[in-house]
Amino acid sequence: MVDDVLLKHQDLINELKSDLGTAKFDNIFRKKTESLSKPDQFLIKMEMTRLSQPVARFIDLRGQVTGEVRSYEFNGKQHFMDNLAIEVFEKAIKQHGDYTLAVYEAVMNTENNHKILQKNAKKQALTKPNEPDRQVKKLECHMVKFASYETRIEERMNYAIKVQIQISPSDMMEASTSDISVSGCKVKLPVRYKLKREQKLKMRLVGLEQDFELGLKKGIEYEVVAIDSINNDINHIRMKRTFIECNASFDDFLRSFIHGNKRRYKVNLDNTLDAVIIKGYEQYYLPRVTSLSIFLAEQDDILTPTLVLSNENNIDIIRYFNDENKNFILTNILNKPRLSHLLAQQGHVKEGLFYCFTHISAGKIFYYSATDYELNQTPALKSLFLGFGSSKNSWRSFKVQLMPSHIDDAFIPLSLPETASEDVAKLNKxxxxxxxxVIQGAKYLVLLTDITTKQAQIEYKKNKYNKAQVNALKQYGHAKQAHYPDIDVVPLEYINLRSETRYLYKTEVQLEQEERGKVTGFTRDFSENGLQIELPQPMKYENGDLLLMTLPDLQKITKKHNLNNLPYEVMAVSKTKTIINLRSYRPTENSEHAGATFFTQLIDNNKSKLKASAESPKIPGLSTALRNMLTKSVCQFPFYIHKQGATHVVGAIGHGLYPSPLHLILSQYGLLDEYFDIESLFSNDILHELFIPKLKDMKRQDKPFQLELYLRFNPAAKDIKTALICDYIPLTATEINKQSFVKASIKRELFFGFRVYLSRTGRPDTEYLSKELSYITQYAIHKAKVLEEELWSVVGVGEILDITDELMQRFGIDPSILVEMDKRKTLWMQRLISNL
Incomplete structure (x- = not known):
């Protein structure tokens, strides 16, 4: 009934909010409500009282609004808000004189807040005339908001006991707790008792004193943190202890009491349940990210790459930018002019393209690169660069995305309170x-994605050029430097990163290569398909070299396998040239390899005797810190394929801090709720005829399966089914067929081109989630099982990357047509923000 009354007078309440906090509010309230009944007047007055209560809530709008979010400090507390929210916040603070609930709600209800946009979109959809009835359909997909989990400082036990609160020597009131922890509590109190934030008071735990001798006749001092209105009669007063008593025995008693009784009383698990699901999906996605994560630090007013987070899928980008002396030449590519041009763009995520090829002369590798902006500025050389560069095997196309990075995001604690156990306290640091x-000064994150395909390279080769002018490309060349800045490559630590366990073992090996002769060394470790070799002197082996390996000592223990002249490929070489990583070489995918067969049997028969190699990170904790910073800045469209019985579904999509165009399209039609229909993007035909057969043939360590998605979007359509035309295209398809779709789309509607990556998942990283899963299991084992079942059902993980600009360059679309489409895209964005 209360909600009905407030809803009935919502317009009046909104009017009163604009005057709340002013000196004349009581008079204004009286005049505007004089025609209402006394009960209605009372309820509205209580609503105004609720909004006037001071609060201490932390505001974090990252990923929740369309505006660009930055840090903002108020009264010593750091918030994250965009310009619109800051403007609303400062205006509301001035009006109300304090940080009250009215201020908080005003900031959380700005017109560009995603929740408000979705709410309005649903409301608009329901009010549209002549819309056919919609059949209720099973919604199979849910959204996972990355890094959205919260942390409790300590365990709170839902426990109701009688307390006495003393505001002054002559003012005592009876109340009861709602929950209690060592350092705070929440108390139910009738609304007639007026308390203020930061007010100090004394409280006696009379309910406990009846059964225990606490020695606290004078009570415990608490400070009011916040006041939450529950209904017309009751407020929840959240309080923290000041610890002015310095009573260690009582602290120990309360800690022991909570620990001993938390199985009898309900422990709030909501934030931990959410955290396990979100972290589980994050751990599936991050090792399969195809983009190389590069962190930029500011040094002498110049942004410079200093840290790189690598995984299995992006390691080839690192190898590409290592020259003949293993110098990492990334600073040449991401130079000051190019970064300055990117930073001058509008929006959260700055984007661009660049193309690169190499030329080898006198055993040295020389790099040539140009951005799309640079080529458009020099049209006379554009066809020359694209045509000549794409004719070389070293040709690469890259997408660049640049966004802010905050070192505060390096710490994502467990969702568990430190009081849960000593282990949690140790880990929650x-x-x-x-x-x-090491991470100090990291201001920006660059995602560098290799989007090269053979078919696209063929298309770029169609650019006609005069071979006599090739020397003009020198202006795009990068000169050799005497010294290259150090860039630390940090591998992403993850249980599934290494497809095979390596075992420590030392035995003699003999390596032979035609150009460099024979050398004898020793193994450091081995797995089924690889070895790490230590040599007595440096050898000029390079990645990709083929060697013949003989194992004389191991040959003595087997007659079944011939361990002479086994072909192996060089995968990595240390800077000292003495440590070599080798992988078994197979001319074809199904070829047998005698060495791999031997080591597989050796490991199977001797697992109890062999010692697994545990690789220690160079700087413990650095990989985790960078991974957390990356998690906080996801800007792609992750999706997950689940196996449900005999069928497969896209069961979840990920949403990071920055929405992709696909997120925006879904949000226009109110489809980013907790559960929604994703069939408009992933139809059953596409899923079961294209994705699933490929997924079944893949192994976890395989490179992602790639294809392109061409999307024709009509933003004026009433529903998403009529708004979208999706065409999934194999990378081998001819460009003629692709161009016809693109040209038909860009003239009147909006065209988006995407690269789709699909990988096979391994088992979930339950070690990473073990503490939180164990905690849930203690109090709700059935919920822990449901979580594990959901994570174990994930069989595929993918991501979708916007490559629209690259397609326009590749197809040579008329720039004037592109300008018109970009205007329509901008108009669509504005309408999405203001009218949804």
């Missing part, structure tokens, strides 16, 4: 001073 020193 921010990055070490050493790690903080």
């Amino acid at each position: 921010p990055p070490s001073p050493r790690v903080q020193g």
Whole structure:
């Protein structure tokens, strides 16, 4: 009934909010409500009282609004808000004189808040005339909001006991707790008792004193943190202890009492349940990210790459930008002019393209690169660069995305309170001073994605050029430097990163290569398909070299396998040229390899005797810190394929801090709720005829399966089914067929081109989630099982990357047509923000 009354007078309440906090509010309230009944007047007055209560809530709008979010400090507390929210916040603070609930709600209800946009979109959809009845359909997909989990400082036990609160020597009131922890509590109190934030008071735990001798006749001092209105009669007063008593025995008693009774009383698990699901999906996605994560630090007013987070899928980009002396030449590519041009763009995520090829002369590798902006500025050389560069085997096309990065995001604690166990307290620590020193100064994150395809390279080769002018490309060349800035490559630590366990073992090996002769060394470790070899002197082996390996000592223990002249490929070489990583070489995918067969049997028969190799990170905790910073800045469209019985579904999509165009399209039609229909993007035909057969043939360590998605979007359509035309295209399809779709789309509607990546998943990283899963299991084992079943059902993980600009360059679309379409895209964005 209360909600009905407030809803009935919502317009009046909104009017009164604009005057709340002013000196004349009581008079204004009286005049505007004089025609209402006394009960209605009372309820509206209580609503105004609720909005006037001071609060201490932390505001974090990252990923929740369309505006660009930045840090903002108020009264010593750091918030994250965009310009619109800051404007609303400062205006509301001035009006109300304090940080009250009215201020908080005003900031959380700005017109560009995603929840408000979705709410309005649903409301608009329901009010549209002549819309056919919609059949209720099973919604199979849900959204996973990355890094959206919260942390409790300590365990709170839902426990109701009688307390006495003393505001002054002559003012005592009876109340009861709602929950209690060592350092705070929440108390139910009638609304007639007026308390203020930061007010200090004394409280006696009379319910406990009846059964225990606490020695607290004078009570415990608490400070009011916040006041939450529950209904017309009751407020929840959240309080923290001041610890002015310094009573260690009582602290120990309360800690022991909570620990001993938390199985009898309900422990709030909501935030931990959410955290396990979100972290589980994050851990599936991050090792399969195809983009190389590069962190930029500011040094002498110049942004410079200093840290790179690598995984299995992006390691080839690192190898490409290592020259003949293993110098990482990335600073040449991401130079000051190019970064300055990117930073001058509008929006959260700055985007661009660049093309690169190499030329080898006198055993040295020389790099040539140009951005799309640079080529458009020099049209006379554009066809020359694209045509000549794409004719070389070293040709690469890259997409660049640049966004802010905050070192505060390096710490994502467990969702568990530190009081849960000693192990949790040890793990719930921010990055070490050493790690903080390494990441200090990291201001931006660059995602570099290799989007090269053979078919696209063929298309770029169609650019006609005069071979006599090739020397003009020198202006795009990167000169050799005497010294290259150090860039630390940090591998992403993840249980599934290594497809095979390596075992420590030392035995003699003999390596032979035609150009460099024979050398004898020793194994450091081996797995089924690989070895790490240590040599007595440096050898000029390079990645990709083929060697013949003989194992004389191991040959003595087997007659079944011939361990002479086994072909192996060089995968990595240390800077000292003495440590070599080798992988078994197979001319074809199904070829047998005698060495791999031997090591597989050796491991199977001797697992109890062999010692697994545990690789220690160079700087413990650095990989985790960078992974957290990356998690906080996801800007692609992750999706997950689940196996449900005999069928497969796209069961979840990920949403990071920055929405992709696909997120925006879904949000226009109110489809980013907790559960929604994703069939408009992933139809059953596409899923079961294209994705699933490929997924079944893949192994977890395989490179992602790739294809392109061409999307024709009519933003004026009433529903998403009529708004979208999706065409999934194999990378081998001819460009003629692709161009016809693109040209038909861009003239009147909006065209988006995407690269789709699909990988096979391994088992979930339950070690990473073990503490939180164990905690849930203690109090709700059935919920833990449901979580594990959901995560174990994930068989595929993918991501979708916007490559519209590259397609326009590749197809040579008329720039004037593109300008018109970009205007329509901008108009669509504006309408999405203001009219949804």
